[in-house]
Amino acid sequence: MHELSLTQGIVEAITARLGERRVVMVRLEIGKLSGVVVDSVRFCFDLVVAGTSVDGARLEIVEPGGRARCRDCAAEFTTDDPILLCPCGSSDVEVLAGTELLIKAVEVEPDVRDVRV
Amino acid sequence: MCATCGCEDHSHGTVINLEERLLARNDHLAGHVREWLAGIDVRAYNLMSSPGSGKTTLLERTVRELGVPCSVIEGDQETAFDADRIRATGVPAVQVNTGAGCHLDAVMVRKALAELDPAAGSVVFVENVGNLVCPALFDLGETGRVVILSVTEGEDKPLKYPHLVRTGDVVLLNKVDLLPYLDFSVEHFLRSLRQVNPHAPVFPVSARTGEGLSDWYGWLSGPSTGTG
Numbered sequence: 139m140h141e142l143s144l145t146q147g148i149v150e151a152i153t154a155r156l157g158e159r160r161v162v163m164v165r166l167e168i169g170k171l172s173g174v175v176v177d178s179v180r181f182c183f184d185l186v187v188a189g190t191s192v193d194g195a196r197l198e199i200v201e202p203g204g205r206a207r208c209r210d211c212a213a214e215f216t217t218d219d220p221i222l223l224c225p226c227g228s229s230d231v232e233v234l235a236g237t238e239l240l241i242k243a244v245e246v247e248p249d250v251r252d253v254r255v
Numbered sequence: 256m257c258a259t260c261g262c263e264d265h266s267h268g269t270v271i272n273l274e275e276r277l278l279a280r281n282d283h284l285a286g287h288v289r290e291w292l293a294g295i296d297v298r299a300y301n302l303m304s305s306p307g308s309g310k311t312t313l314l315e316r317t318v319r320e321l322g323v324p325c326s327v328i329e330g331d332q333e334t335a336f337d338a339d340r341i342r343a344t345g346v347p348a349v350q351v352n353t354g355a356g357c358h359l360d361a362v363m364v365r366k367a368l369a370e371l372d373p374a375a376g377s378v379v380f381v382e383n384v385g386n387l388v389c390p391a392l393f394d395l396g397e398t399g400r401v402v403i404l405s406v407t408e409g410e411d412k413p414l415k416y417p418h419l420v421r422t423g424d425v426v427l428l429n430k431v432d433l434l435p436y437l438d439f440s441v442e443h444f445l446r447s448l449r450q451v452n453p454h455a456p457v458f459p460v461s462a463r464t465g466e467g468l469s470d471w472y473g474w475l476s477g478p479s480t481g482t483g
Contacts, residue, residue, distance in 0.1 A: 140389035173418035239277040245268040
């Protein structure tokens with residue numbers, strides 16, 4: 139359940155960047171080959187945001203698919219399977235996409251300092 | 256008027272792009288650990304396996320036989336049993352209890368290293384929490400990653416836990432002294448392993464009898480091949 143510590147890290151990173159500003163949406167990117175279970179992140183998120191400025195925020199998760207290039211035959215192929223096998227049979231592949239683990243963006247409530255009279 | 260977008264409606268929020276990696280803090284600290292270790296010419300190896308694969312038995316023997324000063328960081332959810340076993344060999348050991356945590360991270364390793372204070376030119380073994388899933392994602396600042404599987408676990412373990420097995424710089428197949436009593440096929444195991452980790456050297460060993468360990472010691476003494 140490494141998703142728990144990852145999710146705690148998300149909330150810590152957001153509050154470190156934004157202080158006490160109320161966050162209403164968090165957008166993550168969790169690639170299909172990242173080894174992170176999106177449902178577990180959702181489950182942990184509701185627990186770890188309790189009592190923080192992220193409490194109640196909507197969680198949006200984008201899940202980029204996997205893409206790899208074979209070092210043997212040079213073919214590029216897409217796969218969401220963590221066992222990265224090129225159609226040619228080789229497992230010697232370079233992962234090009236799908237391992238993303240990012241906090242993409244957050245939406246904060248309008249700050250009074252943003253309002254010009 | 257809203258200063259952010261010029262609209263009259265303040266009911267919507269402001270989207271702030273962060274583009275921050277989830278593991279940024281861990282990886283940053285791991286970078287510091289790696290730099291610090293390199294500065295005092297210390298190599299650190301992250302040992303990852305399922306519980307009961309024989310990591311501690313392997314370490315008890317390795318620290319006695321490697322011929323280089325060693326120290327050990329032991330990761331377990333609870334108890335200091337493993338650190339006690341290592342200390343009984345005369346080698347310094349620090350126990351890290353992760354409590355509910357299922358893996359070591361760079362924060363824990365940095366703290367343990369400060370306590371361990373390894374001698375220049377020595378080798379530090381970091382025995383991760385027995386778990387073939389969670390340790391995969393966490394860089395500890397190690398020089399190299401060691402995956403230990405044992406013949407009592409079944410040939411298909413690499414395919415069941417591809418994320419972690421893929422990260423190994425070397426793979427030890429432990430308990431090979433038990434092969435005569437099992438249906439385990441080393442060939443089948445190697446086929447499974449190569450589907451997720453095509454290049455890592457594989458050493459069949461027995462931490463109990465010492466079989467094959469000279470290859471492991473040779474790898475540890477060879478050029479650094481790790482993630483650093």
